[in-house]
Amino acid sequence: MTLVVNDLSAGYGQLTALRNISFSVEAGEILAIIGANGAGKSTLLKTIAGQLKALTGSVVLDGEDVTALPASARARRGVLMVPEGRRLFPSLTVKENLQLGTSTGRKGAWTIETVCDLFPLVAERLNRTAGQMSGGEQQATAIARALVGNPEVMMLDEISLGLAPAIVVEFYDRLGEITKRGTAVLLVEQDVKRALSVADQVHCLLEGQTSLAGRNLDFAEIAAAYFGTEHR
Numbered sequence: 664m665t666l667v668v669n670d671l672s673a674g675y676g677q678l679t680a681l682r683n684i685s686f687s688v689e690a691g692e693i694l695a696i697i698g699a700n701g702a703g704k705s706t707l708l709k710t711i712a713g714q715l716k717a718l719t720g721s722v723v724l725d726g727e728d729v730t731a732l733p734a735s736a737r738a739r740r741g742v743l744m745v746p747e748g749r750r751l752f753p754s755l756t757v758k759e760n761l762q763l764g765t766s767t768g769r770k771g772a773w774t775i776e777t778v779c780d781l782f783p784l785v786a787e788r789l790n791r792t793a794g795q796m797s798g799g800e801q802q803a804t805a806i807a808r809a810l811v812g813n814p815e816v817m818m819l820d821e822i823s824l825g826l827a828p829a830i831v832v833e834f835y836d837r838l839g840e841i842t843k844r845g846t847a848v849l850l851v852e853q854d855v856k857r858a859l860s861v862a863d864q865v866h867c868l869l870e871g872q873t874s875l876a877g878r879n880l881d882f883a884e885i886a887a888a889y890f891g892t893e894h895r
């Protein structure tokens with residue numbers, strides 16, 4: 664599997680929030696997308712997922728140009744997002760939320776049973792109403808809901824936000840289990856050091872544009888790209 668993003672731009676009304684972004688990711692890789700508030704990270708994920716229309720450029724999955732496809736058709740091809748704020752159905756149980764995740768119709772390693780092995784937090788609460796759970800339990804459920812769709816590309820938008828550090832460490836520990844089955848992960852994370860600890864490649868955004876991208880970058884370089892300052 665290869666995901667190629669080529670010259671992608673997107674925005675909201677008059678505002679172009681993302682300009683001319685290009686990268687490619689292979690199966691099992693983690694790409695960290697880094698940038699300050701408002702840099703365009705969520706906009707990039709939403710455009711890849713098909714929730715926002717591309718103004719220029721393309722999203723190509725395994726040689727197929729999916730740019731014109733709606734989000735539902737991209738999900739059936741394995742492009743799945745864990746959105747910021749989780750967006751679970753609060754009045755449904757955890758199990759019902761997971762069942763909705765299987766609606767991609769994609770078969771693979773991940774089932775309700777295997778995601779429960781990965782996240783004991785979820786396993787113990789299958790019959791709880793999602794809205795009654797803690798932030799960490801909800802986030803685990805949101806990740807599990809994407810996983811049961813057996814993604815080729817899983818996009819995680821700030822999964823650490825507002826969670827206890829111990830829970831965040833647990834999520835990051837699980838990423839290896841996910842990528843080793845071939846899923847590529849696009850990771851938006853405010854904690855740059857944490858993102859770098861797992862990333863194979865990094866893409867820094869500054870005001871909607873690429874300020875730095877590549878592999879094996881050093882932290883000082885990335886910090887400069889993040890803040891838009893000169894790197895010496």
Ligand SMILES: Nc1ncnc2c1ncn2[C@@H]1O[C@H](COP(=O)(O)OP(=O)(O)OP(=O)(O)O)[C@@H](O)[C@H]1O
Pocket residue numbers: 675678680698699700701702703704705706707
């Ligand atoms: N629904 C929207 N309508 C109008 N403008 C929006 C909308 N969502 C985001 N924007 C604007 O687009 C730009 C990029 O926002 P985006 O949410 O992609 O940034 P981000 O890097 O994900 O930041 P954050 O860390 O704050 O989520 C910002 O200027 C933001 O104000």
